[in-house]
Every structure is written in structure tokens, then in C-alpha cells.
Amino acid sequence: MAKTIWVLVELENGQPARSSLEVLGKAAQLGRAEAIVLGSNAAEVAPTLGEYGAEKVYAHADPAYDTYLTLPAVDTISQLLQQQQPGLLMFATTYDLRDIAARLAARNNLGIITDATDLQFDGDELKVTVPWGGENLVTATLPQGTGIVLTRPKAFAVQRTEGKTAEVENINASLNSESQSIKILERVEVQSEGPELEDASVIVSGGRGLGKPENYHLVEELAKALGGAPGATRAIVDAGWLPYSYQIGQTGKTVKPTLYIACGISGAIQHLAGMKGSKYIIAINKDEHAPIFSVADLGVIGDVITILPQLTEEVKRRKAH
Amino acid sequence: MKIYVCIKQIPDPNTVVSKLDPNTKRLVRSGVSLVLDPGDESTISAAIKLRDTIGNSQVVAVSMGPTSAQEAMRRALAMGVDSAILVTDPALAGSDALSTARVLAAVLKKENPDLIFCSTESTDGYTGMVPGAIAEFLGLPQLTFAREIRVEGQKAVIKRVTQTGYQTVEAPVPAVVTIASGSFEAIYPTMKGIMGAKKKPFTQLTLKDLGIDASQVGEAGARERVLTIGKVEARAAGQIVKDEGNAAQVIADFLQRYQLL
Numbered sequence: 001m002a003k004t005i006w007v008l009v010e011l012e013n014g015q016p017a018r019s020s021l022e023v024l025g026k027a028a029q030l031g032r033a034e035a036i037v038l039g040s041n042a043a044e045v046a047p048t049l050g051e052y053g054a055e056k057v058y059a060h061a062d063p064a065y066d067t068y069l070t071l072p073a074v075d076t077i078s079q080l081l082q083q084q085q086p087g088l089l090m091f092a093t094t095y096d097l098r099d100i101a102a103r104l105a106a107r108n109n110l111g112i113i114t115d116a117t118d119l120q121f122d123g124d125e126l127k128v129t130v131p132w133g134g135e136n137l138v139t140a141t142l143p144q145g146t147g148i149v150l151t152r153p154k155a156f157a158v159q160r161t162e163g164k165t166a167e168v169e170n171i172n173a174s175l176n177s178e179s180q181s182i183k184i185l186e187r188v189e190v191q192s193e194g195p196e197l198e199d200a201s202v203i204v205s206g207g208r209g210l211g212k213p214e215n216y217h218l219v220e221e222l223a224k225a226l227g228g229a230p231g232a233t234r235a236i237v238d239a240g241w242l243p244y245s246y247q248i249g250q251t252g253k254t255v256k257p258t259l260y261i262a263c264g265i266s267g268a269i270q271h272l273a274g275m276k277g278s279k280y281i282i283a284i285n286k287d288e289h290a291p292i293f294s295v296a297d298l299g300v301i302g303d304v305i306t307i308l309p310q311l312t313e314e315v316k317r318r319k320a321h
Numbered sequence: 322m323k324i325y326v327c328i329k330q331i332p333d334p335n336t337v338v339s340k341l342d343p344n345t346k347r348l349v350r351s352g353v354s355l356v357l358d359p360g361d362e363s364t365i366s367a368a369i370k371l372r373d374t375i376g377n378s379q380v381v382a383v384s385m386g387p388t389s390a391q392e393a394m395r396r397a398l399a400m401g402v403d404s405a406i407l408v409t410d411p412a413l414a415g416s417d418a419l420s421t422a423r424v425l426a427a428v429l430k431k432e433n434p435d436l437i438f439c440s441t442e443s444t445d446g447y448t449g450m451v452p453g454a455i456a457e458f459l460g461l462p463q464l465t466f467a468r469e470i471r472v473e474g475q476k477a478v479i480k481r482v483t484q485t486g487y488q489t490v491e492a493p494v495p496a497v498v499t500i501a502s503g504s505f506e507a508i509y510p511t512m513k514g515i516m517g518a519k520k521k522p523f524t525q526l527t528l529k530d531l532g533i534d535a536s537q538v539g540e541a542g543a544r545e546r547v548l549t550i551g552k553v554e555a556r557a558a559g560q561i562v563k564d565e566g567n568a569a570q571v572i573a574d575f576l577q578r579y580q581l582l
Contacts, residue, residue, distance in 0.1 A: 070463065074457075094484070095483055102457070103454065103457040112450055112545070113545055114448045114449065131553060136552065139547070139550075140546060140547050140548060142544065143545075184489070184490050185491055188489075189485050189486045226581075234502065239503075244504075245482075245486070247502075251502055288563075297560070298559055298562075298572065299561040300561075300564055300568045306564075313569070314572075
């Protein structure tokens with residue numbers, strides 16, 4: 001019998017997050033997908049989730065979920081788990097959903113597998129694929145049955161069937177005032193020029209090989225010339241050159257652009273995990289033994305500081321023709 | 322205030338290509354260089370900075386790990402942590418995130434902390450599930466992905482990193498706080514700190530001291546099981562060229578060939 005899979009659909013500015021819709025589509029391929037949607041806009045969003053694979057949607061329209069992090073959602077999903085036992089819970093890996101998953105697992109003694117890139121049921125047995133380090137692909141399972149799998153961003157494509165509807169159940173969760181303790185006081189959007197990293201089809205990314213923070217503008221200028229977004233390794237983010245939002249890697253953002261240009265990046269496993277799904281990879285690095293060259297379609301052994309300005313000019317010149 | 326920092330010793334991410342043992346299916350820790358997680362160095366530094374700002378406070382490092390983890394604890398003490406507690410027990414090998422959180426929560430429960438700092442995730446396992454689970458087991462709120470923290474009366478207020486910027490978030494103390502990687506510059510231990518570390522209180526505990534049954538933790542209590550360990554398919558080898566002064570042309574030609582310009 002098809003397993004029931006619950007997917008918590010995160011709302012961003014009142015709309016379902018693309019990362020959640022990706023997971024919902026995968027869940028619909030694996031079994032009977034049921035979505036849970038919480039927040040002031042939940043009732044409006046719920047019926048639309050049928051198009052993305054949900055057979056059923058549990059909705060609770062309450063603004064408490066928008067203002068108070070983690071705990072109201074954990075309370076509500078735990079209440080649902082007392083009434084019903086799905087085969088599996090699948091969440092996208094985002095800031096808010098990771099927080100919810102950890103507490104939900106602890107409260108309900110659920111097994112949890114993170115960073116999954118694929119999953120399937122082999123008969124009754126769940127098989128979850130998790131890339132591990134640079135070399136290994138681990139297959140893991142949740143022997144107790146129901147558990148949580150957090151999936152890697154962009155692991156699945158959004159599946160949409162227009163006009164398909166879902167049964168909506170407006171759940172009657174009672175929200176505990178004690179759980180309204182982690183309060184969002186302010187939300188600040190930091191505007192960046194050009195496309196967002198996650199949506200960019202071209203990414204130019206910089207690492208330690210740039211030498212010093214003042215050289216990062218070389219990366220930004222090439223990105224601009226190519227109509228792409230600039231990114232960074234954990235090493236230079238940790239070193240304080242750039243904010244965390246630039247970070248690409250296992251910690252940070254997973255990106256799959258058409259073109260990825262790695263500038264002065266050695267290619268730590270951590271970094272490769274976040275970008276090796278890119279269609280074309282170009283690497284520029286002084287060290288011919290740098291691991292980044294093992295994933296590059298074109299590798300140039302040379303100095304980024306001299307090559308980048310020349311390349312930016314060359315790109316501008318050819319684009320003008 | 323009593324600020325606790327949960328820390329971990331891991332294979333050095335800068336020098337060790339971490340491997341899985343095909344028999345135990347666990348991370349290979351023997352014969353490799355082990356260090357205090359670099360993320361934890363930043364988290365410890367955040368705790369010390371807060372301690373010194375609010376005054377009349379102390380920072381205690383807590384860890385679960387094999388006896389080799391004493392080294393990582395000593396580094397934390399050398400950085401300026403006031404005392405350290407290490408839970409070590411053979412039965413803990415193979416513990417999953419929830420069991421790890423249960424053990425750390427059992428230690429913390431006895432200590433009545435005001436704040437519990439953790440890194441957002443470890444630099445070896447990257448699950449990021451331990452801090453939230455500790456908070457749940459202790460019934461405390463959690464403030465996550467913090468890149469700044471301040472205490473105002475009975476509340477902790479953080480700047481929380483988000484996908485598109487940040488949020489200002491508050492919660493009553495006591496609370497669990499996770500520190501986003503790279504937000505605080507790591508303190509480098511001084512010679513004085515290293516010498517002084519030897520005189521600081523260092524407690525070692527076993528499962529028995531915490532009243533935890535061995536069957537609940539370690540491999541016996543794990544809720545996940547590795548079935549197989551396979552190899553990643555290697556990407557087809559690309560073209561590698563040395564810059565002879567024409568790198569910009571070579572790259573631009575490549576971009577045009579694949580219609581990327």
C-alpha cells in the first residue's frame with residue numbers, strides 16, 4: 001500500500017516556498033503526499049497545493065505561526081501525529097524547517113536523516129541516499145518506521161499538474177501561549193544587485209586564492225558582465241570578507257547554475273557539495289593539484305588576479321559584438 | 322550568568338579527507354588528526370565575548386566524546402572558557418543526534434544554565450539537529466543562526482541569519498542559542514591561556530553519573546541505520562590548461578562554444 005508522506009509547506013511572504021513544492025512533488029511520486037500548511041495565509045494557499053502533488057492538505061490559518069518561530073508548528077504537528085501515523089515526514093532544508101525538524105524529532109522520538117538527495121521505498125523499506133564527504137554515497141533507512149527526512153535544496157524539480165485539487169482539512173489545533181516565546185521582532189531583507197544566488201543561471205564564486213578582501217570586486221565585476229551572481233566559499237565568509245548569504249557549500253547554499261566559475265577556490269569537499277551539480281564548471285587556480293580541477297569542465301592553472309580583469313574585458317568585448 | 326557551550330572534537334576538516342569505515346559504518350576517527358571543531362571555536366568566542374560584556378558570568382564547555390576529546394576541551398579552556406565537563410563512555414560510540422542531545426541535556430539540566438550556546442552544525446556530521454533537540458529535552462526556547470547576540474534583562478535578542486537577510490528575534494532566558502558559522506572571530510589561545518588551562522576545573526562523567534541507560538544511546542539506541550556505502554560517480558574529466566597569457570581567450574572561447582555568452 002502506498003505510504004502516506006507528510007510535507008510541511010513553508011510560506012514565504014504568504015506563498016508556498018519553491019523548496020517545499022520541490023519536496024511535495026517528490027513525496028507524490030513516492031506515495032500519498034499530504035501537505036501541512038500553517039500561517040495566516042494557510043487557508044488561501046491550501047487548495048492550490050493539489051497542483052503540486054498533495055492529495056490532502058492540513059491547514060491552520062493562524063498568524064501565531066508567522067510571528068513565533070518553531071514551537072507553535074512543533075506543537076501542531078505533534079498533535080496531528082497523535083491522531084495519525086504517516087509513513088514518513090519530508091521537509092526541505094531551510095532555516096525554519098531545520099529548527100522545526102529537530103524539535104519535532106526530539107519530542108516524538110523520531111529518527112531523522114538530513115541532507116538527502118534521493119529516496120525510495122523498496123517494498124516497505126525506506127532507502128535514503130545521502131552524499132557523504134566527496135567520495136561516498138550512503139544509503140540509510142529509518143528502522144523504527146515513521147521518521148523525518150530533510151532533503152537537499154534543488155534535489156527535486158517542482159511537479160505541477162494544473163487544475164488538480166486537494167482535499168483540505170482545516171485543523172483545529174489549540175495553540176499554547178507558552179509556545180509563543182520565540183518572537184520575530186523585525187525582518188530585514190538585504191537587497192543585493194543582480195539575481196539571487198539560488199536563481200542565477202551564472203555564478204562566479206571566489207575563495208582564498210583571491211588573497212585579500214579588496215580583490216573580491218574582481219569576482220563581482222565578472223559576475224556582472226555575465227549577468228550572474230557572485231558567490232563565495234565558507235573559508236572567506238568565515239574570514240569575514242563577506243556575509244553568510246554569499247556562502248555556497250554544504251553549509252550555505254546549494255546551487256545548480258548553468259555556469260559556475262570558481263576563482264581561487266581549492267575545492268574543499270564542503271564547497272563541492274554545494275556546487276557540483278552545476279552544468280558547466282570553469283575553475284581558475286594557481287595550484288594544479290587543487291581538487292576543484294577534478295570537477296571542472298575547463299580548468300585554468302593560473303593567477304586569478306591577472307586573469308579575472310582580462311576575462312571581464314573579453315566577455316564585455318564579445319558581448320558587444 | 323552561566324553560559325554553557327556545547328562543543329565537539331572532529332577530524333581536522335582542513336587536513337583530513339573524512340572516511341567512513343565500511344564495517345562499523347562510522348566516521349573513521351583513529352589515526353587521523355583530531356581538532357576542536359573550527360565552528361565551535363567561533364561559538365566559544367561568542368560566549369566569552371558575551372561573558373566579558375555582561376560581567377559576573379562564567380563560560381562552561383560541555384562535550385560528549387571519547388577520552389581523546391580532552392584535548393579539544395583543553396583548547397577551549399586555553400581560549401578562555403572557565404571550566405569543562407566531558408561525558409565519555411564506551412557505550413556512547415555510534416550515538417545519533419537525538420541520543421547526543423539527550424546526554425548533553427542530562428548534563429545541562431543539573432547545571433541550571435542561563436544560556437546554552439551551540440554551533441549551528443558540526444563540521445563533520447552537519448546534521449544541525451543536536452541544538453534544537455537539546456532545547457526540546459530541556460523545555461527551553463531556541464534562538465538559531467545567530468550572528469549577533471545581546472541580553473536585555475530576562476531576554477536574549479539575536480540577529481538571525483535568513484535566506485534573504487536577517488530577522489531580529491527574542492526569547493526569554495534560559496534559552497539555547499546557535500551561532501552561525503563565521504559570525505565571531507575565533508580567539509587564539511595565548512601562552513598564558515594555555516598554561517592557565519591546566520589549573521581550571523575539568524570534570525569527566527560517565528553514563529552512570531547521568532543515570533542514562535546504555536541501551537538508549539550509542540549504536541543500540543540509534544534511530545537511523547546505514548544500509549550501504551557506495552562511491553560517488555566521478556564527473557567526466559575536463560580540459561585542464563596552463564595560462565600562457567591567453568586564459569581570457571580560452572575561457573571566452575569555451576563560453577561561446579557552449580552558448581554561455
